[in-house]
Amino acid sequence: MARIFAYIVHRNGIVDDTAGELAAVARRIGPTTSPTAILTGWGADLEAACNSLRAFFGDIWKIANEALAYPNAELVRQALVSILPSNSILLVPHDHFGIDLSPGLSVKLGSAFVSDVLSIDGLERDSLRLVRQEFGGQVSTHVRCDISSGAVINVRPGAFRPEQVTPISSGVIDKSSAVGTLTARRRFFETIVAEAGDVDITKHSVLVSIGRGIQEKDNVALAEELAEALGAAVSCSRPVVDAKWMEKSRQVGSSGKTVKPKVYLACGISGAFQHLAGIKGNPFLIAINKNPKAPIFQVADVGIVDDVLEFLPELTSKARELRGVAAK
């Protein structure tokens, strides 16, 4: 069968959690195959990352190149095209780098591309059956991918349990010399770190978090009043920031903050995986949403089908009663 490779994301010498997850995916596709890890980068960080992977992968291919010190997808693509054997399966984490790299890479390799995969159903000859989601996670779908000319498969971070095995190790293989001169028409300048906001939502044990269901800017006050009554802070999901109703510093999710509260009230939040990725520490999750099909109810501990614009004021007045604070 086709050889399976996993592209390993690493930073400061430490491999991303997705490394072990991709090892698990590879074994779901081909239980008897030994997947190969590919790492690109430069210097001591790259060496450290390669060495830390021996528990997950037998073969580790290293591409050391100064131009790859920062993972610019355009350059990584050139490097991968020059070293991947034809008809390979390449697994990539579906994060901001995988979104940047994989679709174009699949074109250059002449192979199929499947995005944001959640589960592997199995392989029958050249047909790989996978599970994805559509419509913001409201429904799932089985997808068949023809891998006869190879495939690039982007895997949702966190969807697979990392797998540690005792591989037959041939160790780190240096493939750097197989990569020619890398030229970029897109050049990385710098990383601009997010500005700190007025409230640090990562420090609060109770979060009242609002989503698209809050409907308009004026209604944000409903959440602020509730938060005040509960001794909580207000956070939000992406659409609220996109609409400029709250500052970016209040956003929970993979492109926002990672929070670890004890209680998380998801108010009018559908529950896209990018949002859930920012909720850690297994908080008690209470979801209020008027759509009974909202994916948030699949992960919440307690769910209420209701309009947050009606429910939040009710909750606020009862919370004020409980705390002995007179309603204004």
Add this chain to the structure above:
Amino acid sequence: MEILVCVRRVPDTSENEIELDATGKDIEREELVYSVNEADNYAVEEALQIRDRVGGNVTVVTVGGEDDEEVLRRELAMGANRAVLISDDAFIASDGRGVATILKDFVQKGNYDLILCGVQADDGAAQIGGMLGAMLDYPFASLVNSITVEEGKLKVSREIEGGNRELNEIDLPCVLSIQTGINEPRYVGMRGIRQVASVPIPTLGASDLGVQKDSVGEAAAKVRREDYFVPALSNGAEMLHGSREENADKVLELVAARGGLK
């Protein structure tokens, strides 16, 4: 600057509960509310703002059927100079690669400096822009959340983890996938749409674009959706079915038990 924006008409997930139909294989498509894909609308707004700063034209294009004309007309009402519908029976059931191939042939008939797509649509694949860039051999950047025009190039920032941004310089011509929130798309009312009701929207097919029919459509698709399904849940939320008042009491009890309300 000549700017092309690729858009798509999709069921609006903020307006619809997506459910399976009677066959259990497809979603219920009766009574779905459709609109322009959210990220695509941001891409159109960004194109219009760039045009208004540096001059040029904005063309919007979609691959679909006659129902999709409504989103093109909406984008014309926003201020796009030209709209094109690409439609052909040969294109039905194309996978992402097929759609990108069709768009590539369309782009090569024109003379565009900048091509924008929304970062992702209802299928969450986030693939068309990257594929199109590779097919055209143009540089590409995804998840773009700011654009500054310079001589022969752009400065773009990309959304990365933790609310951070990655600043890049990219040569023109290029393809960018636009993230939501990059701007504030202007409002389009019914009146605006009526004003562009008579603007002709040309329809182009496979032969107009020189699309090789064996590279698109169902036969060329390497990736195929078999069905839709709702996974059986082992442990979903415990749903509260009381009155609003009872539910509020219960929520407060749960919050207090876990250290809130202090």
